[in-house]
Amino acid sequence: MPAADPDDMGVMNGGVAPGYAPSVIENARVAVVGVGNNTSALVQGIAFYRNTGSLVGIHQPQIAGLGVGDIDFVAAFAMSDDKVGKDLHEAVFVSPNNFPRLEAKLRPSGVTVRRGLVDTTEVERVAHALKGAEVLLYSAPSGRPDTARAYAEAALMAGAAFVNTTSDPVARDPSFLKRFEDAGLPLIGDDLASQFGTSVVHHALLRLLEERGLTLVSSYQVNLGGTEDFRNLVENPNTKKQSKLNALGSDKVQIAPLGYLPQLKSQKVAHLNIEAQGWGETAVSLEVRLQVHDPSGAAGVNIDLIRLAATALRSGHGGCPPAAASLMKSPPGTAV
Amino acid sequence: MPAADPDDMGVMNGGVAPGYAPSVIENARVAVVGVGNNTSALVQGIAFYRNTGSLVGIHQPQIAGLGVGDIDFVAAFAMSDDKVGKDLHEAVFVSPNNFPRLEAKLRPSGVTVRRGLVDTTEVERVAHALKGAEVLLYSAPSGRPDTARAYAEAALMAGAAFVNTTSDPVARDPSFLKRFEDAGLPLIGDDLASQFGTSVVHHALLRLLEERGLTLVSSYQVNLGGTEDFRNLVENPNTKKQSKLNALGSDKVQIAPLGYLPQLKSQKVAHLNIEAQGWGETAVSLEVRLQVHDPSGAAGVNIDLIRLAATALRSGHGGCPPAAASLMKSPPGTAV
Amino acid sequence: MPAADPDDMGVMNGGVAPGYAPSVIENARVAVVGVGNNTSALVQGIAFYRNTGSLVGIHQPQIAGLGVGDIDFVAAFAMSDDKVGKDLHEAVFVSPNNFPRLEAKLRPSGVTVRRGLVDTTEVERVAHALKGAEVLLYSAPSGRPDTARAYAEAALMAGAAFVNTTSDPVARDPSFLKRFEDAGLPLIGDDLASQFGTSVVHHALLRLLEERGLTLVSSYQVNLGGTEDFRNLVENPNTKKQSKLNALGSDKVQIAPLGYLPQLKSQKVAHLNIEAQGWGETAVSLEVRLQVHDPSGAAGVNIDLIRLAATALRSGHGGCPPAAASLMKSPPGTAV
Amino acid sequence: MPAADPDDMGVMNGGVAPGYAPSVIENARVAVVGVGNNTSALVQGIAFYRNTGSLVGIHQPQIAGLGVGDIDFVAAFAMSDDKVGKDLHEAVFVSPNNFPRLEAKLRPSGVTVRRGLVDTTEVERVAHALKGAEVLLYSAPSGRPDTARAYAEAALMAGAAFVNTTSDPVARDPSFLKRFEDAGLPLIGDDLASQFGTSVVHHALLRLLEERGLTLVSSYQVNLGGTEDFRNLVENPNTKKQSKLNALGSDKVQIAPLGYLPQLKSQKVAHLNIEAQGWGETAVSLEVRLQVHDPSGAAGVNIDLIRLAATALRSGHGGCPPAAASLMKSPPGTAV
Structure with missing residues (x-):
């Protein structure tokens, strides 16, 4: 967390607890598609762990130097009119989301939720919005494979890693995997296995x-x-x-x-x-x-996938890191 | 099961099912102390598997060539007047035993239950009765360490392996362990860990x-x-x-x-x-x-301990075989 | 059980235990539509209680002098080719029936399962087959109201009481209820409430x-x-x-x-x-x-409904007896 | 709640919510022996219902005009040095009490916890402290019958009703019951049956x-x-x-x-x-x-016993009111 200006960081991160030991490497910069319960659990949890210094319920306190609080959200996409236009830290509480409010006091994140893509002609718009993101976390509902692939295209275009938490085939589609490998970009998927389900x-x-x-x-x-x-x-x-x-x-x-x-x-x-x-x-x-x-089980794994993706991106390793594949239900190589 | 006279075997073993494939090595010859529920489960189960050929619920179908039916009981000791003097296959159903009757039709075992030792002067009598036994399975109630050790003495005297299923310290008593090792006799203990408890x-x-x-x-x-x-x-x-x-x-x-x-x-x-x-x-x-x-959980492990003990005895390995130690709660080396 | 010829009764009833105290009034004569699990439980249970004299699990040992064993089946109807033509005591075990075989040794009932009606023109055929039956127990699957009503017509025609255990509206159809009342015939329904569900x-x-x-x-x-x-x-x-x-x-x-x-x-x-x-x-x-x-829960109530229906028929009370209405989920007067 | 001076009431009662509808009769004035979990649940709950107007979990909203908030504590006795001398609203949270803090903000009650009696010569001291109390709720641990009876003596002396929630025999001791009856004082007991246990x-x-x-x-x-x-x-x-x-x-x-x-x-x-x-x-x-x-189950019944006792006292009915007897495990007339 090397921010030159801690005040700006505060706005972005929802506050840093006094006792919090900042990592010596840069926070991972993440964009997220889908502002449902799983994103609520992830966003709130990151702020919670950053504020409290707690390590309760954490599978891996550090991955390559990144702690569970060392994540900055830089963009978010949603489809609901009730969420688009709101600050991410406000949008995560909008109905039908019903994950509980964790103790963390959430200050505004500084990230305004954008409208997600409705057809595949919008890939370029999304890619543009991903500027500065290292990881695109795809956390939308399963069952729309074309949409999942369009966001993966946007990640490729923007030079970001892509994490597909849905069961729609992306990482286990050999042609997609090859394109990410060739571009030196991580592609993690498919279908998140819950931390404890x-x-x-x-x-x-x-x-x-x-x-x-x-x-x-x-x-x-x-x-x-x-x-x-x-x-x-x-x-x-x-x-x-x-x-x-x-x-x-x-x-x-x-x-x-x-x-x-x-x-x-x-x-x-x-x-x-x-x-x-x-x-x-x-x-x-x-x-x-x-x-x-349920959303805690997803967030507890997403926090690892994000850090694995950012670490692989930074070291120039394209494709699906084995440590990430083992956390998915349908990793590359499994049947579509 | 190389018995020269199959008819005698039949009486001893409670019957052999037509489809049963006899092992090419000799059955393990076992004496048992305690004719409670655990012994009932063991004795009945051995007959059941021999009669049915079933492998259901079996952890290890074969240990060094010995199947779960390849056990012959050669002696049994109990304290209750209601059990002493009865055939082993009858005594296992005497109250307060309440393990259910398995489907196996039990023919008389040919082994008459003897009175167990009441003081340590009787070690020699017991040792004499162990003649022909390869393994002495100590399956009495826990809490009488002197009794446990007296039976271990008898096993030493008779040249038999000793299996202590109780929590009384025998195998984790270094002096006992050394004497069995020196004699080239297996000593397995202490405190059986149930197969599934x-x-x-x-x-x-x-x-x-x-x-x-x-x-x-x-x-x-x-x-x-x-x-x-x-x-x-x-x-x-x-x-x-x-x-x-x-x-x-x-x-x-x-x-x-x-x-x-x-x-x-x-x-x-x-x-x-x-x-x-x-x-x-x-x-x-x-x-x-x-x-x-509960008694099934004990018998499911005792069947392995007996076979490990007989195998070690036959190959001249004294002391506690590692494969057996891993099945005990307090193996040699743990605190008394 | 006033049978002149006990041997005939034996065939009909599946045997009478020596200690069984026969009632002084005639057994209820029942025809049943549907030879599924519920009928299996009822038929087997009646034989079981008659043979054993047990009163375990019985809500009402006697209703107007009729014990739980005082039922004779006189006709049975089913749709499955695998059941039609078989003796009732054999048909109750035909797949997909999967209610367990009770301890009772079932001798042939003497009742051959007939084919149920497939269209409403067959009411007369069914009515003819009901000759001698006091009660028609309708125990077919729910969801075919026309079929239910056709069997009710047959009962009216044959002068038998009708018990509708399905949720199809018969007894709560005021016009049907009135016709049974006018005819002095009991009509019990609709939708059996399980004895313990x-x-x-x-x-x-x-x-x-x-x-x-x-x-x-x-x-x-x-x-x-x-x-x-x-x-x-x-x-x-x-x-x-x-x-x-x-x-x-x-x-x-x-x-x-x-x-x-x-x-x-x-x-x-x-x-x-x-x-x-x-x-x-x-x-x-x-x-x-x-x-x-589940089928035991149904049989435990059907045994009461049958006896209430037979008793009401014998005393000339048409319509739905209050004691029976309280055992149904949708008695007369509830919404269709 | 007829208080002339609402400010005094506030101190005594822990605050009155604006929407609270005061009863038209006087609050019941209660002294309590024992400041354990059951008293914590009772004291906190009374404040909670008074503050919130909630009726959730209430068996009887009104008994003879007394609502669940219409109770004023006027004295409290405990044995623990950690509780004696503290305000009742503070003492209920002292360890080993571990009933949770209800949402109610508890203002000081104005009642200081006194030391309970250690021998029966202190009956007079206790009776003196009961001045003004209508009901003495005996909510100490079971197993000290002499202590229970000494407090009952004090209640007799002070002209208060006595409620024995313990299994020690007081109300089912005929001689005690007669003395309360003769004095026109209610005596309720013994052994509280939980509201839902x-x-x-x-x-x-x-x-x-x-x-x-x-x-x-x-x-x-x-x-x-x-x-x-x-x-x-x-x-x-x-x-x-x-x-x-x-x-x-x-x-x-x-x-x-x-x-x-x-x-x-x-x-x-x-x-x-x-x-x-x-x-x-x-x-x-x-x-x-x-x-x-568990303490909620006790408090949910104690709130009824107190109101029944106060009501009986006010109307001059001595002995155990039938409505109270039905809430006890060992009411008058049962074996000691």
Whole structure:
């Protein structure tokens, strides 16, 4: 955080706590597409950690010298009339966003939310707005592959790294990957794996069963949530469900339909059941209830992806860094 | 199973299923101290797997050529008047044993349960009865260290390997370990870690939290069961509780008092709670209910310990084989 | 059970246990439409109680002198080629039925399953087959109101009582009710309330909150099951969901989508959550997991409806007996 | 709330919200013995409801014209040096109290906590301090019957009603009851039944099973908490456990040992299990997890007992009002 003028930084960063130890390298400069709950969690969390010095809930305190507070947002794009034109630190609280307000007092970010692109002729406009950004974090809803690719084009044009958190194929599209590699630009994707979600817990327990020599009989998971993401997935369940099943890798595991329950807001509740057999085919039964904030699970991984992308960009490594690939559900090389 | 006379074997082994593929090496010959639920699960399970050919719930189908059915019991010791004098396959169902009857039809084992030693002058009598046994499995209740050591003396005298499944210190007593090593006899102990119990699941989930970068706030476990072991532990809770806490390795984890609930019979029910924080210090909560047959968890490990002990004995390796040490809670080298 | 010839009865009833105390009045003579899981539970259960003399799980041991074993089936109708032509006691086990086989040894019932009506011109054929039946139990899948009404016509024609367990409107159709009343025939309906299902438990807990002065904040229920009924409801969820919401009577209660999980077979698993506030607006939280056999919940009420219908018929009371109305979700007088 | 001088009231009551509708009758004047979590919940809650006008979590908004905010504390007794001498509104937050701070801003109450009696010669001192009090709420830990009776003597001497929330026998001691009746003074007790605790939920579910005709097989409850009360009960479990068993009224219900888990603070977590059988003896299983603030459950009933006692006193009715008896576990007439 080498800012010549700390006052300007303050405006940009939402304030720096007195005890905060600034890094000796430049903050990562990030543009974000999508100002939903996941961006709210990321933006608020960065300010929170910067203000408090807390390291609670952090997977990697430092990546190549970048701490979790060493991120500056330089641009943001959204589609909603209610968000466009507002300061980023104000827009993250606009409905239907329902991630809670963290304790951090958010001062204005100095970044005004711009209108996202509506057709692919606008790539140039977006690229122009990315001037100065090192990383473009694509955090829009899944299901619009043309839009995802148009933003990736803009990143290529602007010389920025691209991080695709959606399941739309970008990084696992070999032609895109090659163009980023050739340009010496990082391309990270696709489909963010949550820091601590249903799949992580379910997979760990199924693996544990296997390690201990028990035999799986059947298993299911039920996911309930109250975000717009959940509402969308309830209406278009198939892709997500298949993706989850692939992740669990067993035909004995069933995924029940998602339930959209507005009262849960940004929390997800998952019920897991595992029925197995141990010695003498006697029954072993596990019931799990998991409650998490879905957007926190995304932000906890996005903070690593951003830092990996900025670090790779700075060192001139194009393509998808292996450390980032391991955090994605569908990294380069997996089926589209 | 190279028996010259298959008919004798049949009586000894409780029957061999037609499809069963006998191993090309001799069955392990085992004597057992304690005819409680754990021995019931072991004895019944060996017959079950031999009869059915099932591999369900088995951690290691083969250890050095020995399958899970390749065990012959040659002696058994118990203290209860109701068990002494009965055939082993009958004694395992005597009250207060409450492990369920597996599907296996148990033919008489040919082994009559003998009276266990009541004072240490009887070591010689026991040693004599061990004639022909390769392994002495000590599966009595924990809390009588002198008794445990007396049986270990008998094993030394008889040239048999000794497996101590209780928390009484034998294998982690350096002088005992040295005597077994000097005699070229295996000594495996102490304190069996269940194949799939509360500690295994709790530990795996706490480790998962840590791997993913979440911060533990608090955690507890409640254990409920209906066996005599549970009844004893309810009356003498301290050792076990401390042992569990050590295993979990965190001062944020609490173990609630054990509950003896007779209706659970040989099943254990455990409730685990884990409260943690993720990104932005947002709450993550896990509730787990685990239901298992405790004696199955013991038998699923004992079957490996027996085979490891017999294999080491046959190859002349004294002391505690590393593969066995990893299956114990307090292996040699840990504090008494 | 006044049978002149006990041997014939034996064939008809699946056997009478030696200790069984026969009632002094005639068995109820029942025809059933639909040979699914609910009929399997009913038919097997009647034989089970008759054979064992057990009173476990019984709501009303006697209704007007009729015990739970005092039912004779005299006709059965189904649509599946796999069931038509089979003896009723064989047909109840035909796939996709997956209700478990109760302990009862079922001897042939002597009732051959007939083909159900496919269009309403066949009312007369059905009425003819109902000869001798006192009660026609309509236990087919919901959602075919014309079919339901055609069977009701047949009952009218044959002089039998009609019990509609589906949500299709028959008893709450005033014109139908009047015709049965005028004919002195009982008409019981609509939509069976399970003996012990999710709604019963959820409603009781919400009522308890209210009685104790707590304030409901939010609540949800998730229902998972493995029967054909569940599969159908997953595809046509709306009616059922609305019906459940009406039953719970609060706009703070959410019903998550049903999940069809084949491994559950005839069991239903429900997860209920209730969030409330007590003194000082402090939080009160209830999590419930209920596991039941859905067809048992239906049979446990059908056994009462049949006996109420037969009793009313014998005493010449037409229309819906109040004791029966209280067991239905949509009795006469409720909205269609 | 007939105060001539609102300023005095403010000091006494902790502030009156502008929208608060004062009752037309005098506030109840209450002295309290014990300044633990239950008193914290009561004192804070009364201020909270007065300030906010909320009716959330309230069982009876009005009793004979007295609202939940219409209580004035006039004296308080405690044993801890850390509490004696402090203002009541400060003392309720002193460790080991761990009931949360409600949103209410607590102004000083004007009541200084006095030292409780240490031997029975001090009855007169206490009686003197009760001057002006209508009700003496005895909210000390259970297990000191002599102390409970000494305070009851003081109430008799001072002409105040006595409410015994502990399980020590006072109201069910016929001689005491007669003396209060003869003096025209209310005596309410013994042993407060929580507004919404484990017993309430467990009992309701067992009753529901029975109503629906299911047969109970077995049931248990586990109670975990983090208050001093819990710590004390863990060390002296027997009385409480027996009392709970009596309340549930079935020999098939087991109470597991209480667990003291400090991290729960004033929250109680209970796990209930109910195993039953329905139609055809098929299994029905209920698992419940209840989380509540124990002191809220006490305060939610104490607020009614106080108002019932004050109302009875004012109308000259001595003894235990029936409406109060129904809120106690061991009312007059039950065994000591």
